[in-house]
Amino acid sequence: MRQRAQGKSPLRRAIDVGLIGSIPALLLALVGMVDAFSNRYLLEESVSTGQVMLAVVALIVGYLAARRISLPAQTVATKIGYGAVAGLMVGLVLALLLFIGEVVGINLRKVLVNASPALYEILAFNQAPAVGMLLLALMGTLLGALGGALFVMPARLRSAIITGITVIILLALLRDIVKLVFQQYEPTTALYRFLFTPNGGLTKIGLLLAFLLPAAADYVWSAGRPTLDRRYHALPDGTQKSVRWVGLAVAFILLLLFPTIFGRFPSEAMNNVILLGIMMGLGLNIVVGFAGMLDLGYVGFFAIGAYTMALLTSPQVGGGMNFWTALPFSLLASMIAGIILGIPVLKMRGDYLAIVTLGFGEIIRVLVLSDALRPWFYGAPGITGVPAPNVGGMLLNNPETLYYLLIAVMGLTLFISLRLRDSRLGRAWMAVREDEDVAEAMGINLVVTKLMAFATGATMAGLGGAIFAAKLGSIVPQTFNLLISVNALAVIIIGGMGSVPGVVVGALLLIGLPEVLREFAEYRLWVYGALLVAMMLFKPEGFWPDEGHRRELTEHDPEETPQAPGPADPPLPPGTVRDRAAVARADIRATHTEDEAGLDE
C-alpha cells in the first residue's frame, strides 16, 4: 500500500487523507451524535459541542495529513498546507451533505434517520445553506491548517495546546455537573458565574482562562518534569517510598472526600463505575485475564448474588434478614454456581467455552423470568422492598453514604485481585492461560486451578449483585442481560487483559463517561465499538497493560540486567523487549496453528 501511495503526488495524498478523515465526520453527523450534543455549548450560545466534535475530526485529519505526507526538508508553510487541504476536504464533504439535503432537497431521512433539518442547521451554522457550505469549507481549511501547525510546532507547545483544548471541551461537555458541583459553595458559585453564561457554554473570558491556564500548567510541567524526575530518583530509597506513600495517602483522602466535594450526582455516577465497572471487571478479569477462559455468562453470577440478596431480605417475599446476614449466602450461592458451571466446561477452550457460558447467563435470566418458577423467583415484575445496607443503626440509602460501602468493597476486591495475581495460584492461572498441556506437565492441577478461577470470579460477581440489589431496592429479571457481561468484558479489554489497574481505567472510560454524559448513553455500544477499534489499532495491549509489579524469585540482584549481550547477537532495541503487542499478535498466530493441529502439538 505504501508503495502505491508513493507514486501519487503529495497533493493527491493530502486529498486522500482528507476524504478518509471525512468518513468519521460524516458518521458522527449521520448517527445523530452531532445533533445530540447540540444543546451543550462551548462558547456562550454559539458553538455547540456537536460542532466541536466535527472540528476535532478536521483538526486530527490536518495533523495526520501533515505527519504522513510532509518530508523533513519541506517548508513549514507546505506542511501546514497539506493539513489545510485535508481539512478542506472534510469541510467539503460535509458541505456536500448539506447541499444534497438542503439545496437539492433529497430526503435522506428515509434511510438515514438522523439526516434531519436540525442537523443541517447545525452544519450550516444557522445560516442559509449556501453561506453554511462556504463556512464549512473555510472552517475545515482553518482547522486542518491548525492541525498541520500542531505537527510543525515543538512537542511541548503541542502538548500544552492539546491539554488546553481538552480542558475546554471537557468543561463544555460536563457543564451540568460542573454547575451542580460548583453551586454547592459560595465562592465556587461566583467562579461558575464568571466562567459560564447562564444558559450557554463558557463566557469569552472563561474560555480564554480555561484554555490558557491548563495549557500554561502543562507547558511548565513538561519543562520541569525531567528535573523533578531526576531529583526524585536521586532521593534515597526510603525517601522515595515515603513520597509514594504520601501520594497514595493524598489520593486516598481525596477519594474519601469525593461525596462531600462533588455531591450527590457524581457520587451516584462513581457508585455505578465501582459496582458495574470495577468490581465486575475485577472479577471477570480473574477468569478471562488471569486464567484465560472466555466467560460471556458472567452476568449469571451477578444475578444469582442479587436474587439471593433480594429473596433473603425483602419483607415482600418473606425474607427478613438484614444485608449483612444475607451477604454470605449471596456469596456462597454465586460461588457454588461458579463451580457448577465450571465442572462441565473444564475441557472446553476458546470459542466453545464462550458459547456455553453465554448460554449459562441467558439461562439464569430466563429462569428467574419464567412463569413456572414464579412462586420462587416472582417472574417478570421482580422483587421489591429490598432493604438498603445498614451500618450500625444507619441505612445506607443514598448515593453519598453507599459510596463509602462501595469504596470499602472495591478496596477489598482490588487487594484480593492483586494478592491473587502475585500468588502461587495466580502463577498457575497464567500458566494455564498460556499453555494448558505444559502447565499440566509442570505439575499444575488443571481441574482445581480452573475451578478456583471460576469460583473466585463468580463470588466477586455475587458480591456485586448483592450490593446492586440492596442499592436499587428492587430487581427485575430483565436487568440481568448480556449487556452486563459485555460491559465487564469491554472494561478489561480496553484496560488491558489481566491488568488490575487497567480495570480501573477501563471502568472510568466505559462506565464513567456514559454516566456523566447522558447523551453518550444512547451511543454506548457505538462508543465501545469505536474505542475497541481504536485500541486494536493504536494500543492493542490495552490502555494500562499489566507490566512491572512482578514478584521475583531473586529479590535483589546486584548485577541488575547488565548490558552484556552475547557477541553473536546484538541487543534488541528497547521497544521490542517489552512489546506486548508483538507477543499478543504472535500469540494469536500461535493459537490459530494450534487450533488447526488439534489439541496436542
Added chain:
Amino acid sequence: MALLEIENLHTYYGNIHALKGISLEVEKGEVVCLIGSNGAGKSTTLKTVSGLIRPRQGTIRFEGEEVIFLPAHEIARGGVVHVPEGRRCFAQLSVEENLELGAYSRNDKAAIREDLAHVYELFPRLKERRKQYSGTLSGGEQQMLAMGRGLMARPRVLLLDEPSMGLAPVLVDQIFEVIKTLHDEGTTILLVEQNAHMALQVADRGYVIQTGEIVLSDDAKALQHNEMIQRVYLGLA
C-alpha cells in the same frame, strides 16, 4: 529394577494406532535416546509417559510403581518432567517467571534458588534476558528456557523432545553440551531426537522406533556402527 519401565504400550489418537506395543527401560543416571523418523511415535511415547495422553494398553512403572492411572500433574510431581516438542514457553510471562513455574510443585525455597542459579550457569543467556517476555526470545533462547524450566522441577527423569529442532549448528552443539553436563551430574534423561548423530554421541543406549514399534535397541556405540542406522538415520552410505 530400572527407574522407568515401559511395557507393551499401545496408544491411539481416535482410530490412529500410534504406538503399537512399545517397551523400553531407562536406568537411573542413564541417558537413553529414542530415534526415529517423522511420525514414528517418538513424541507420542513421551506424552504417554508424562500422562498427557492415556494409553489403551500397557504399563508404565516409575521407581517400581504403576503410574499409568495418575493424572499428568501428579506424574509431574513425582519427578517425571516433560520438556515438550516445540519449546512452548509461556509467551506472556518473563523468562524468570517461566523458570519459577518450572518449580511450581516444589516449596523448598532455598533449593529452588540454588537451582535457578544453576540453570543460569548452564544457560548464561537466560540470565541476561531474565526480565524479557519469553515470547520475544529467539528460537534458541526459547529452547534453553524450555530446558531450564524442566530442570527447575528437579526431575528424577527428564523427557526431552527434540531439543535441537530448528537450531543453528552452533546452538545444537551448545544444547548437547548441556545434555552432557546434565549426564555427568547424574540426571536421568530420555532423549527424543532426529539428529541421531549427536544423540548417539551423548547417549548411553538407544532405541529405534518405526511406525509405532521399537525395531532395534542397543548400546549407543553399537548403534553408531550399525549398518541400518548408518544408512537410514546417519545418512552414511
